[in-house]
Amino acid sequence: MTTPTPQDLIIIGNGMVGHHLVEQLIERGATEQYRVTVFGEERHRAYDRVHLSEYFADGDAQSLAMCDADFYAQNGIELRLHEAVTALDRDQGEVVTDQGRYAYDRLVLATGSYPFVPPIPGNDRENCLVYRTLDDLDAIRAAAKTATTGVVVGGGLLGLEAANALRGLDLDTAVVEFAPRLMPMQVDTEGGELLREKIEALGVQVLTGRATRHIEDGTASFHRMVFQDDKILETDLVVFSAGIRPRDELARDAALEMGERGGVAIDERCLTSDPAILAIGEVALWQNSIFGLVAPGYQMAKAAADTLLGGELTFEGADMSTKLKLLGVDVGAIGDAHGNQNPGARMFRYLDEIKQEYRKLVVSSDGKKLLGAMLVGDNATYDTLMQYYSNGLELPEDPAALILPSSEGAPTLGADALPEGATICSCHNVTKGAICETIDAGAIDLGAVKAATKASTGCGGCAALLKSVVDHELEARGVEVDHSICEHFAHTRQELYSLVRVEGIKTFSELIEKHGSPQTQGLGSSSAPKLGCDICKPAVASILASCFNEPITDAAHIPLQDTNDTFMANMQKNGTYSVVPRIPGGEITPSKLRVLGEVGEKYGLYTKITGGQRVDLFGAHLEDLPDIWGELIDAGFETGHAYGKSLRTVKSCVGSTWCRYGVQDSVGMAIRLENRYKGLRSPHKIKFAVSGCTRECAEAQSKDIGVIATENGWNLYVCGNGGMRPRHGELFATDLDDDALISTIDRLLMFYVRTADRLQRTSVWRESLEGGLDYLKKVVLEDSLGINEELEAQMQTVISNYECEWAGALKDPEKLKRFRSFVNDARPDPDIIVTEERGQLRPA
Amino acid sequence: MTSATAKATPPTWQPLCATADLVAYSGVAAWIETPKGPAQVALFYIPCGPNTPRPAGPMTTGDASQATELYAVDHHDPFSDANVIARGIVGDIQGEPVVASPIYKQHFRLSDGQCLEDETVRLRCWPLRLENGQVLIATD
Numbered sequence: 001m002t003t004p005t006p007q008d009l010i011i012i013g014n015g016m017v018g019h020h021l022v023e024q025l026i027e028r029g030a031t032e033q034y035r036v037t038v039f040g041e042e043r044h045r046a047y048d049r050v051h052l053s054e055y056f057a058d059g060d061a062q063s064l065a066m067c068d069a070d071f072y073a074q075n076g077i078e079l080r081l082h083e084a085v086t087a088l089d090r091d092q093g094e095v096v097t098d099q100g101r102y103a104y105d106r107l108v109l110a111t112g113s114y115p116f117v118p119p120i121p122g123n124d125r126e127n128c129l130v131y132r133t134l135d136d137l138d139a140i141r142a143a144a145k146t147a148t149t150g151v152v153v154g155g156g157l158l159g160l161e162a163a164n165a166l167r168g169l170d171l172d173t174a175v176v177e178f179a180p181r182l183m184p185m186q187v188d189t190e191g192g193e194l195l196r197e198k199i200e201a202l203g204v205q206v207l208t209g210r211a212t213r214h215i216e217d218g219t220a221s222f223h224r225m226v227f228q229d230d231k232i233l234e235t236d237l238v239v240f241s242a243g244i245r246p247r248d249e250l251a252r253d254a255a256l257e258m259g260e261r262g263g264v265a266i267d268e269r270c271l272t273s274d275p276a277i278l279a280i281g282e283v284a285l286w287q288n289s290i291f292g293l294v295a296p297g298y299q300m301a302k303a304a305a306d307t308l309l310g311g312e313l314t315f316e317g318a319d320m321s322t323k324l325k326l327l328g329v330d331v332g333a334i335g336d337a338h339g340n341q342n343p344g345a346r347m348f349r350y351l352d353e354i355k356q357e358y359r360k361l362v363v364s365s366d367g368k369k370l371l372g373a374m375l376v377g378d379n380a381t382y383d384t385l386m387q388y389y390s391n392g393l394e395l396p397e398d399p400a401a402l403i404l405p406s407s408e409g410a411p412t413l414g415a416d417a418l419p420e421g422a423t424i425c426s427c428h429n430v431t432k433g434a435i436c437e438t439i440d441a442g443a444i445d446l447g448a449v450k451a452a453t454k455a456s457t458g459c460g461g462c463a464a465l466l467k468s469v470v471d472h473e474l475e476a477r478g479v480e481v482d483h484s485i486c487e488h489f490a491h492t493r494q495e496l497y498s499l500v501r502v503e504g505i506k507t508f509s510e511l512i513e514k515h516g517s518p519q520t521q522g523l524g525s526s527s528a529p530k531l532g533c534d535i536c537k538p539a540v541a542s543i544l545a546s547c548f549n550e551p552i553t554d555a556a557h558i559p560l561q562d563t564n565d566t567f568m569a570n571m572q573k574n575g576t577y578s579v580v581p582r583i584p585g586g587e588i589t590p591s592k593l594r595v596l597g598e599v600g601e602k603y604g605l606y607t608k609i610t611g612g613q614r615v616d617l618f619g620a621h622l623e624d625l626p627d628i629w630g631e632l633i634d635a636g637f638e639t640g641h642a643y644g645k646s647l648r649t650v651k652s653c654v655g656s657t658w659c660r661y662g663v664q665d666s667v668g669m670a671i672r673l674e675n676r677y678k679g680l681r682s683p684h685k686i687k688f689a690v691s692g693c694t695r696e697c698a699e700a701q702s703k704d705i706g707v708i709a710t711e712n713g714w715n716l717y718v719c720g721n722g723g724m725r726p727r728h729g730e731l732f733a734t735d736l737d738d739d740a741l742i743s744t745i746d747r748l749l750m751f752y753v754r755t756a757d758r759l760q761r762t763s764v765w766r767e768s769l770e771g772g773l774d775y776l777k778k779v780v781l782e783d784s785l786g787i788n789e790e791l792e793a794q795m796q797t798v799i800s801n802y803e804c805e806w807a808g809a810l811k812d813p814e815k816l817k818r819f820r821s822f823v824n825d826a827r828p829d830p831d832i833i834v835t836e837e838r839g840q841l842r843p844a
Numbered sequence: 845m846t847s848a849t850a851k852a853t854p855p856t857w858q859p860l861c862a863t864a865d866l867v868a869y870s871g872v873a874a875w876i877e878t879p880k881g882p883a884q885v886a887l888f889y890i891p892c893g894p895n896t897p898r899p900a901g902p903m904t905t906g907d908a909s910q911a912t913e914l915y916a917v918d919h920h921d922p923f924s925d926a927n928v929i930a931r932g933i934v935g936d937i938q939g940e941p942v943v944a945s946p947i948y949k950q951h952f953r954l955s956d957g958q959c960l961e962d963e964t965v966r967l968r969c970w971p972l973r974l975e976n977g978q979v980l981i982a983t984d
C-alpha cells in the first residue's frame with residue numbers, strides 16, 4: 001500500500017448504511033482524495049430496507065432504490081454489485097472476491113446483518129424462508145403462490161412486519177413467538193397483551209411462549225411445526241424472523257477485535273482494531289451494543305466519513321427510540337421503555353381497553369425527567385414525549401397528564417398516576433379528588449363511593465378505573481379491599497362483561513387465561529391452570545350467552561353451567577328435573593294442553609300451573625328428558641328457559657279480545673314480547689307482564705318490564721319486582737306505539753345486561769343507578785351515551801341467534817349422551833322414590 | 845375376600861366405561877359393584893387442571909399428549925340425599941379441584957372427597973386409570 005493520493009477506499013456492503021457513507025463522502029468531496037470501490041453482494045443497488053414490505057404492495061424494486069442507477073458512476077465511484085467479498089487479506093491490504101483481489105488503503109465494513117434462523121431441525125426445508133432482502137421477498141412471493149397458510153417464527157418488530165406481508169399475500173397467517181408476549185424488546189406485558197389483541201383482531205393467529213422443536217412433513221399442509229409442548233401447527237410456508245446477527249465473518253476470519261456475541265468492535269471514530277479498517281451499520285459493535293436501526297447506522301456513516309477525511313466527529317451512541325406502525329398498530333418505544341435500566345425510576349401507566357391504547361412513562365425518581373416511554377395503539381404523543389426525552393426537558397408537575405386522554409375516555413389503569421383533578425367518571429363528572437374526599441369522609445368500599453359520588457353509575461365505562469382508584473386509595477389508607485367476583489377473577493361481572501365484549505372473547509378458557517387473577521394465569525410451567533368455580537363459570541356462561549348467544553350446550557360451554565343449564569331443566573331436591581315448556585303470553589290451544597297432559601301421564605310427572613301462566617311438569621328422570629322434550633317439540637312446544645337466568649314469562653290478561661274494558665290486545669303483545677326476548681341470557685331472571693287496560697289484571701307493575709295498555713298505545717313500567725323484595729315498577733314512557741315500545745325495551749334490557757352485577761335483578765340494579773330513573777331515561781330515551789344503536793344491534797344479534805336449545809340438543813347425539821343416569825348402565829337411579837298424593841306422584 | 849388377603853393384593857382394576865363417555869371439565873355418573881355392595885360414582889375428567897403438570901400455553905381440551913386428571917367420588921350427595929354429585933360444577937378452590945353440589949352448593953375436594961364447608965363430611969373415593977380408551981376403576 002504505497003499509493004499516495006488518491007488512496008483506494010473499499011466499502012464492503014451496499015446496504016442503507018454503506019450507501020449513506022457514499023453520499024456523505026460525495027457531499028464532502030472525498031472523491032478527490034479517495035478512489036472508491038463498493039462491493040455489494042446483492043443484485044440490487046442499495047435500497048430502502050426499512051420499507052422493504054412495500055415491495056409486496058407495488059412490486060417495484062426501483063421505487064425502493066436509494067439513488068438513480070447512474071449515481072455511482074456519475075460520481076466516479078465503482079459499484080460492483082453481485083460480487084461478494086469472501087476474505088480480507090490485511091497483510092497485503094487486499095480484499096478477495098471470486099472475481100479477483102482488490103487493494104485498499106482504507107476499508108469500510110458495512111455488511112449489515114443476516115436474519116438469525118434458530119437451529120431447529122428442518123429449518124432448511126423448502127419454503128422455510130427469511131425476510132431481509134428483495135430476493136427473499138421474491139422467494140416468499142413465489143412460495144405463497146401454492147400456499148394457503150404461513151407462519152412467522154418470531155414476534156418481534158420484523159416478525160410482525162413479515163406477518164403483515166404474508167397476510168397481504170392472502171395467507172392464513174400465524175405468528176409464533178418464543179417469549180411470553182409479542183415484541184418483548186419494545187413492550188411490556190400490558191402492551192404486549194394489547195398488541196396481541198389488536199393483531200388477533202386482524203385475523204393473525206398469535207402463539208406466544210412457544211418454542212419450535214422441529215419441522216417435518218405435514219399432512220394437511222406442506223410443513224408441520226412441532227413445539228416443545230408437543231402441540232403442532234401445520235403450515236405451507238415458514239418465515240424465520242427470530243432476530244438478526246451481524247455479518248462479521250470477514251472480520252472474524254481476519255482476526256479483527258470482535259464482541260463476545262459477534263459484531264466488529266469499533267471506537268467512537270468507527271475504527272476497528274485495525275486503524276485502516278472501519279465498520280459501520282448493523283455489523284458494528286459500539287460499547288458492546290449493536291444498533292439494529294437505520295438512524296444510528298447513518299450517524300456512524302457520518303462519523304466514519306469524517307474519520308476518513310481526518311476530522312474529529314465522533315459517534316456517541318444512539319438512541320434506540322422507535323415509532324412504528326405494525327400491522328396498522330402504532331407502537332412507540334422511547335429510551336428506557338421498560339424502566340429497567342434506571343434504578344429508582346418511577347412509572348405512570350395508562351391503559352384504555354376500549355380504545356385499545358396503552359401508554360407508559362418512565363420518569364426519574366424525582367419525577368423531573370423522562371427516562372423512557374412506551375406507546376401501543378396510539379403514537380400521537382410520541383413526538384412530545386420524544387421532546388422531553390431527547391432534550392432532557394423538565395417534565396410538567398403532573399407527568400401523567402402527558403399520557404392521559406385530554407377529553408373523555410375510560411382509562412383503566414394507573415390509579416396512582418392520576419392527578420387529583422383527573423376525571424374518573426365522565427358521566428357524572430367525578431374527579432379523583434372527589435373520590436378521595438368521600439373516602440376520607442368515611443366511605444369504606446366501592447359501593448359507598450358509588451353511592452356518594454354517583455361515579456360509575458352511568459355508562460359503566462369507568463367501572464374498572466373507579467375500582468382501581470378506590471382500591472388504591474383504600475389500600476393507601478390501610479384498608480384491605482376485594483371486590484373480586486371469586487378467587488379466579490379480580491373483576492366484577494360488569495368488568496368481565498366489558499372485557500368479553502371489547503375483546504371478543506368467546507370462551508371461558510380464553511377469559512381466564514387473559515384476565516384471571518394473577519396467580520391464576522398460565523405464566524409458565526410452574527403455575528397450574530385454573531378451572532374456575534361455581535360462581536364465575538355460570539356468570540361467564542351468562543355473559544358469553546348475552547354477547548354471542550351460542551347454544552349453551554356447545555362443548556366449550558357445558559362445563560361452565562350449573563346442572564340446570566346443562567340439562568336444560570330445573571333440578572329438584574331429589575335429583576329429578578322439572579320440565580317447563582314455553583307458553584307465550586299464557587295462551588295455549590286445547591290440543592297442546594292435551595299434549596301436556598299426555599306427556600305428564602306417560603312419564604309419571606307431577607303437573608302444576610305456575611304464577612307465570614304456564615304448566616310445570618315435575619319429577620322427570622334425567623334419562624327421560626330427551627324423550628319428553630321430543631314429544632313436546634313435536635307438538636310445537638319450545639323450551640321455557642325456566643332453568644336459565646333469562647326471560648321467564650310474559651304474563652298477560654285476556655285484553656281487548658275478550659274483556660269488556662280492554663283497550664289493546666294484551667295477549668298479542670305479550671306473545672310478541674315473549675317470542676322476542678326468549679333466550680336472552682341476563683344477570684338474573686327477567687319477568688314481564690302486559691295488561692290490557694289500567695285495571696292491571698296482569699300485575700305488570702310488579703315485573704321487571706310491565707306494559708299497560710292505554711287508549712293511544714302502551715305505558716311502560718320498568719324495574720318492578722314481586723318476590724322477597726317487592727318493588728313497584730316505575731313509569732318510564734307513555735303512549736308508545738308497538739315499535740317504540742319494543743325498541744325501548746331492547747335498549748333498556750341490553751343496558752341492564754351490560755351493566756348489572758351478577759344475580760342482580762332489575763329492581764336492585766335500578767336502585768344502584770345513582771343517577772336514578774332520570775339517568776336511565778336519559779340513556780335509553782335520549783341516548784345520552786350514544787350507545788342506543790349499539791344496544792339495539794346487540795339485542796338483534798341475540799334475537800337472530802336464538803334457537804330452542806332443546807330442539808338443538810335433540811339433533812345432537814353427543815349432547816344426548818349426557819342424559820343418562822349412568823354411563824355404564826341403562827337403569828334409572830333406583831334411589832328416586834315417589835309416593836302418591838292428591839292423585840299425583842311426589843318425592844317420598 | 846378376607847382382610848388378610850385384601851391387604852396383600854394389588855387393586856383389581858375393572859373396566860367402567862369408555863374414555864369417550866367422560867365429559868371434559870365436567871362429570872358423569874357410573875354404576876359399580878364393589879365388595880361392599882353397589883355404589884354410584886361420579887367421574888370427573890380434567891384434561892388440564894391445577895394438578896396436571898403441563899407446559900405453558902393456552903388451555904386446550906382434548907390434547908391427548910397432555911397428562912390429565914381423573915377422579916371418582918360418591919355420586920350421592922350427603923346433604924340432599926340425592927344422587928347428583930356428577931352433575932355439579934367442576935372448579936378449583938385455592939388450587940384444589942372441587943365439585944359443587946348442584947343442590948345446596950357445598951364443595952367437595954375431588955382428590956379426597958372432603959367437604960370444604962363441613963369437615964365431618966367426606967365422600968368416598970376410588971382410584972381410576974385410563975387404558976386403551978377405557979376407564980378402569982379399582983373397587984376394592
Ligand SMILES: Cc1cc2nc3c(=O)[nH]c(=O)nc-3n(C[C@H](O)[C@H](O)[C@H](O)COP(=O)(O)OP(=O)(O)OC[C@H]3O[C@@H](n4cnc5c(N)ncnc54)[C@H](O)[C@@H]3O)c2cc1C
Nearest residue numbers: 013015016017041049050084085111112281282292293294
Ligand atoms: C423488513 C425490515 C424492516 C425494517 N424496518 C426498520 C424500521 O422501521 N426502522 C429502522 O430504523 N430500521 C428498520 N430496519 C432495519 C434497517 O433496515 C437496518 O438497520 C439497516 O438496513 C442497516 O443497514 P446496513 O447497511 O448496516 O445493513 P444492510 O442494510 O443489511 O446492508 C448490508 C449489505 O451488505 C451486503 N453484504 C454483506 N456481506 C457482504 C459481503 N461479504 N460482500 C458484499 N456485500 C455484503 C448485504 O448483502 C447487504 O446488502 C428494518 C429491516 C428490515 C429487514
Ligand code: SF4
Nearest residue numbers: 653659662692693697
Ligand atoms: S287489565 Fe283491563 S283488559 Fe285486562 S283483564 Fe283487566 S280489565 Fe280486562
Ligand code: SF4
Nearest residue numbers: 572573610611723724
Ligand atoms: S317460594 Fe320458596 S319454596 Fe316456594 S318455590 Fe319459591 S323458593 Fe321454592
Ligand code: FES
Nearest residue numbers: 425427458459460
Ligand atoms: S363514565 Fe362513569 S359511568 Fe360513564
